[in-house]
Amino acid sequence: MKRAVFIAAVLILFGIVCRFFPLFHVVALKRAETEKNAGVFNAAKFADDFWSEKLLKSFDHAVDAKELLAAIQANPADAQKKYARSLSLGGGYFYYLRGEGRVLATNDSSLSLAINTGGTNTEVALQTGMIFGNAVRDGTGLLNASDYPNLQDFNSISAELNKLVEARVLPELRAHARIGSTISFIGCAEVDDESTDLNPLQVVPIQAQIE
Amino acid sequence: MKSTILKLAGAILLALAMTFICQTTDADPTASRGKIAVVISTLNNPWFVVLADTAKQRAQELGYEATIFDSQNDTAVEASHFEDIIAGGYKAILFNPTDANSSVPNVLKAKAAGIPVFCIDREINSTNAAVTQVLSDSYSACVKMGQYFVKTVGQSGTYVELLGIVGDNNTWNRSKGFHSVVDNYPNLKMVAQQSADFDRAKGLEVMSAILQAHPDINAVFCGNDAMAMGAYQALVAAGKEKQVKVFGFDGADDVIKSIAEGKIEATAMQFPKLMARTAAEDADQYINGKRDFPQKLPVQVDLVTQHNVDKFIGYGKK
8 A cells, every 4th residue: 555655656746747847848740840940041932032022123223135235235344334233253243134125046045035226136045944043143233142141041042043033934935935026024144254255145034024 | 987988888889779670670560560360271271271371471461460370170279279369469360260150259259359350261150250251152153063064974974972071161052052053954863972071181082982882973073172182083093083074173273284184174263362362451451440341252263174274273363
């Protein structure tokens, strides 16, 4: 009898201790995942929010393609000074442009567009293949590396924005753009250095409409 | 009497000489502008030696006394250097961190002691510790590297990746930039991914071990040139240097020569001299009162291949 009381007392004591100092917690998987990712930069969500809340509202800042292409033809260095933006030390820079052109040719990775620049046609290559690089992230000037404690986060934005271009802009172009179609577009171009061939300028579209 | 006059004349001469020496010392611009510390993650890699020497030289040109501290890739050694620097009355620190996270407290300690820190090449995970961070744009370079890799190796095959120090952001910026391209090609399969700590000897050791398990690979992508040279050495020892394409990162002298000789396929040219000079000049401007610096200043990195290698020399452009 005494022994049974002793065991019961130990069990009750153990129960009380466990109540306040549990050996383990049972947590729903979804909640555990949320807690694990708390504080971790979510590049996909950031890119999605940025796309709808800032990028689509920034089109007024894009320079007229006719004006830009004419300036590049006249003097690439002057065009760079006037219209380009650069985030880094070195020769690379970006253009943010909008325009309309007629499709001259198509291939797996781009559409060749003729843009009338005052009597003559100048070509741009609208990218329709896999999108790499930082044209969309850095072309608009809306994002700044200095705002990110870790450049890995900043870099992951590029990858996510490129995925959004591939998912939201390119399918329509790939499916319906034909030689002779007129396309209006807004996009960004990345230029590596002074040796980059600007004819045609390689443009990553962030919005495109087939007329 | 005569000897007293002589002694007096001697004393006057000595005093005049001392005054002259002191005036000369005071006029020395090196002594007048103070001391700058150059703290480098490791000097066991020629690339970082160039970074350190250039930073020191530029600081000296600007009129400072500059001292190089080698952290030996050890955050404890780095912390000890910072203690010495704070106690030693330095005016600024040009800093190549050992670890993106573990180096932050050192920078904060220097900041609290009123010593500005200017990061070079390697990032710390903070936007309010260093005055500015001049960093190679490793990610963008490796996006270009990934595209060139697919172009030269092809859209199918097997490859190995040698990573740098796991705690360094550059390791992952390079790896992620590369994979942001290469992973789009499902028939290009990575059969091994291992760290060799940015070290040539470890690159040789790790690559030799990997070749035992995967003798038929087509390529190896290395997070820096030291590992690329180590990997190449392992391939030569295994008689596979013509079968396996080697890709590096840095723009080190020996790799630029190896690209020209057709031994290494490509590298990404960082500009250590440009970064080191920029950091030293930023420090000088800060000491002179400037406060408006970008927190992160990426520096463009150029792809060097067998097609354009004639435009480059070790650590820079011709």
